[in-house]
Amino acid sequence: MPLTRHKSAGYMTNWAARLFARVIDRKLKPLALGSGYLPVFFALSDGGSRTQKELALGADIEQPTMAATLNRMDRDGLIIREKDQNDRRITHIRLSDSALAHAAQIKTIVDQVNETALSGLNSQERQVFLEALTKVTAALSQADDPSK
Template sequence: MQARNLTNKDVLSTPGHLISLAARGFARLSEARLKPLGFGVGHLPVLVALRDGRASTQRDLARFAKIEQPPMAQMLARMERDGLIQRTPDPADGRSSHVSMTQAAEARLPSAVAALLRGNCEALSGFTDQEAAQLVVLLTRLIANLDRVASVEAAPCVPA
């Protein structure tokens, strides 16, 4: 996509702005549906990673959820307080803990996933299956591009 001179009106039609609006809309809908189940939107990547065995430490969970360690530590503390996870010391590394989902969270997780999937279905009302699949492909590619750009910009500057 070529850069062009944008007016204030045009900037509201950019993919970045529209995706931001869509993300906020999804977040509001998801929070409203997850709250009665005792979950927040941020909890789901953690719980799914724990359920599927993709992560079991704070560091791995932060990497999986693509957030920094301090916010992950805060979220895990709240989740532990709310009875969604439990931490046990790692016998091989005294500085680390293994994180696991509680039975209470495991019992409610299927309802939470169903609520999110229902919200996605409703949001994609009027889209064909092909359009919905194409949107996923495009967003996945966009996220990869953003990750690439962010990692290049975050790389330390090495003097020549």
Template sequence: MKRDGWNPSESPTMLVTRCAHLLARQNDSRFRALGISVNQLPVLVQLKDGSSRTQGELTRFAGIEQPSMAELLRRMERDGLVVREPNPTDRRSSLIKLADHVFDQIGAARAALTETSNMALEGFSNEETELLVGLLRRIIANLGDDDRWFTDAAKRSGPQPT
């Protein structure tokens, strides 16, 4: 269905954008107490199993530009959330891993995400939630994203909380 006029309150893309903004604000508020932010989630997801990754691997996983990842990692390193180690297989790069104390925050971050999700989906049936997830995945696919961010995370950690 194509829509011609512009009415933000009836535009699916505007509504999704507004939802994303409100969800990010909720999660940022909850994460602030943990000393982390929503934009750090791709790094946290990739490294939560104790592994180390190169900046390039983290960039590809997150689907963001390399300069953005470099800045994100610089801030995370400054804040003591990640540490860099020499890469034994490539002297031009380093390996990034989570600082030891961050592992204690992963459970709290997951709980915060679950709280936000539960608040957003209050009153939704399981069927409605499944339908919404399917529709959002179709939008993601239509926009050319391979959904790697979510499917890779699910493979490594099993079922995710809603």
């Protein structure tokens, strides 16, 4: 029985994710940003701060990957690291003022790409699609839980 990629949920989801990243990366390039920074922007665009562990857990990204992302963002002047006043072992991370200044542009770009991606769907289909993706990610998250 041959594999048919257009009938594979995994293949199609992965392909869509790669296309999303490619289009967003192209649109973020003039800001000298990439889609890999988006989980941090999403978590910190409210002006708050989080620890590296909190950012990694919230984005469902491995600690070493988050550490590398934060190091690049630090190098690019996008984040500020501040030691906790009560426990010097803890470092809080927040977006720099220059990064926060880009937050509205980033949101606009992400919204535009999402609108483009969903442009072939009517409002009911969009709702069903997003609800289905929520169920798919929940099922996969449960299957990925090592305690199960």
